[in-house]
Amino acid sequence: MKKLLAAVILLPASLCVFAQTKPKTAAIKPGIPASIARGKVVYTKNCLSCHFVDGGGVPNMNPPLVKTSYVLGDKTKLIKVVLNGFAQNVEIDGETYSNNMAPHNFLSDQEIADVLTYVRNSFGNKASAVKAAEVKVVRAANKK
Amino acid sequence: MKTKLKYFLPVAVVCIALFALKSDINVTPDADNAGLKLPAGFGALKVAETGARARHLIVTAQGDIYVKLAxxxxxxxxxxxxHENADGKALLIGGFANYGGTGIYIKDGYLYASSNTEVFRYKLDAQNKVIDQDHPEKIITGxxxxxxxxxKSIVLDNAGNIYVNVGAYSNSCQEHDRQLGSMGIKGCPILDSAxxxxxxxxxxxxxxxxxxxxYATGLRNVVGLDWNQQDNQLFVMQHGRDQLHDIFPDMFTVKQxxxxxxxxxxALKKGDNAGWPYMYYDQIQHKKIMAPEYGGDGKKEAAGNFIDPAAAYPGHLAPNGLLFYTGNMFPEKYKNGAFIAFHGSWNRAPEPQAGYFVVFQPFKNGKPYGDWEVFADNFAGSPQKAESGRADHRPCGLAQGPDGSLYVSDDSKGTIYRIIYKK
Structure with a gap:
């Protein structure tokens, strides 16, 4: 996994080396478009059933992911929502949402980075990418 | 002459009374039937646009409508x-109660209403108007x-009792709510008080x-409920559990x-146990199936003394209103049958969402008899809006008017609908 992360952080040239050492693993392409594409797969499998294909969520139950401060704001807070789940009463545009979100800490750092990058660049959102290294730092601090 | 008058007077009184009951003679459906699809002979109108989360509602003999807001x-x-005008359109004439909630019911001269933790009642005058809007009696608390x-949904029987739903604050009593693979808590402690x-x-x-x-346990969440006068028995609609695939992806496909x-x-009797969270009812296998959180695999049948449902409907449609029809306006087949307002699903994604309609369930001798049918459809606005879950309106509460009209509330945009039979 550490090798995998290094591959993402380093530039494509080093990917060749990576590909040689682990030929069976598909090389993770750098760049936001590739992360978004991977993130969509993670989203479809883990998030869509509650937050819906359009990110709009469900009134009173599952909050929308469309242009909310949670999604567009502090990345650390957002990563923690995925790692720890969410069971607080919050108000978004005057609406409240009651379903508990389960922790999704079984997703890898890369998967969380990809899915958050996808969410932050879909449904009308436009925000910076989340990197696996950032997730790693938050996850490590989260355990303490 | 005197004798004639003696007979004439009561007849005249009866005629006037009948005419008074027919005061809704000018009620005509909206040109587009309020956007609804209905069986032949029925029409609908929008009584009011409240613009609020209209949950359950009740209509008095005097044409007042009380609507409980979330x-x-x-x-x-x-x-x-x-208050309804002669043409069926209603005007907002007042409001009271500072607590949001769902339940509202009238019985024996009192209006009962619930918050999410308490139940209150207000004395009514002879015209079914609340006498003191600011000082209700608190009947139930905590x-x-x-x-x-x-x-909390509420209904009363004919023996001075009120029934209140207390929903489980959990999907399936897992150790960690809605978490992948998390198992059920042994002897689910939620059932003590919910x-x-x-x-x-x-x-x-x-x-x-x-x-x-x-009175009855093992009911995950009930929103629609009504007292069946034929059986003198409580009937409830349960919202079944969510996320079989999300939580146990190896046992259940997305489609399942x-x-x-x-x-x-x-149909409940005192002491009944409907089995949540230990089982769920599979309407395809027609079996009570052990919940995967408690050792089930989608096939193993539930072990325990759990009652069978009186009727079963497709998953996740969210039955929020139940009403036994006792009116005389609709054709004979509707008499004593059940209308069910299905709020519409969310937990079917990525499969198409469904519901957002009012169903009619025929009854015979106080028991469901024959197949249910969609009675009023297209609250969503279009099939596409229903399938995507982005419905314009979502049916929630049901009420019967004094003339036998069926009223439906919408807790998305706050529209109040009235469905009438035109012959």
Missing amino acids: RPNKDGKAILVL LKMGREHET GGIWQFKANKPNQTYGEGVR SAELPAECMY
């Missing part, structure tokens, strides 16, 4: 009072409210759990998870 409106009122299934129907006295102030009776489990109608 939250107080901008004026701080959570029960709206509307009911459990979690983050999920927090609303996940069932509680019975209280209708006229006794400040009752808490200790003074109530856990969209269809299962059934939304169930139960």
Whole structure:
């Protein structure tokens, strides 16, 4: 996994080396478009059933992911929502949402980075990418 | 002459009374039937646009409509009072109660209404108007409210009792709610104070759990409920569990998870156990199936003394209103049958969403008899809006008018609908 992360952080040239050492693993392409594409797969499998294909969520139950401060704001807070789940009463545009979100800490750092990058660049959102290294730092601090 | 008059007078009185009851003679459906699709001979009109989260509602003999709101409106009122004009359109004439909630019911000269933790009642005058809007009697207090299934629905029997749903604040009583693979808590502790129907006295102030009776248990969440006068029995609609595939992806496909489990109608007797969270009802296998959180695999049948549903409907349609039709306006087949308002699903994604309609369930001799049918459809606005879950309107409460009209509330945009039979 550490090798995998290094591959993402380093530039494509080093990917060749990576590909040689682990030929069976598909090389993770750098760049936001590739992360978004991977993130969509993670989203479809883990998030869509509650937050819906359009990110709009469900009134009173599952909050929308469309242009909310949670999604567009502090990345650390957002990563923690995925790692720890969410069971607080919050108000978004005057609406409240009651379903508990389960922790999704079984997703890898890369998967969380990809899915958050996808969410932050879909449904009308436009925000910076989340990197696996950032997730790693938050996850490590989260355990303490 | 004298004798003639003696006979004429009562006849005249009866005629006038009949005419008074026919005061809705000018009610005509909207040109587009309020956007609804209805069986032949029926029409619908929009009675009012409240612009609020209209949950359950009740219509009085005098043409007043009391609507319970999920939250107080901008004026701080959570029960709206509307009055119908002769053409069937209603005007907002007042509002009271500062607590949001779902339940509202009239019985024996009192209006009962619930918040998400308490039940209040207001004395009515002979015209079914609330006498003192600011000082209700608190009948029940301290009911459990979690983050999920927090609303309280209410209905009364004919023996001075009130029944209140206390929803389980959990999907399936997992150790970690809705978490992948998390197993069920042994002897689900939620059932002590939630996940069932509680019975209280209708006229006794400040009752808490200790003074109530856990009338029926093993009901995850009930929103629609009604007292069946033929059977003199409580009927409820359960919202079945969510996320079989999300939580146990190796046992249930996405498609199975969209269809299962059934939304169930139960005819309850005191002491009944409907089985949540230990089982769910599979309407395709027609079996009570052990919940995967408690050792099930989608096939193993439930072990335990759990009652069978009276009827079962497709998964996740969210039955929020139940009404036994006792009116005389609709054709004979509707008499004593059940209308069910299905709020519409969310837990079918990525499969198409479904519901957002009012169903008719035929009854015979107080039992469901024959197949259910969609009675009023297209609250969503279009099939596409229903399938995507982005419905314009979502049916929630049901009420019967004094002339036998069927009223439907919408808790998305706050439209109040009235469905009439034109012959």
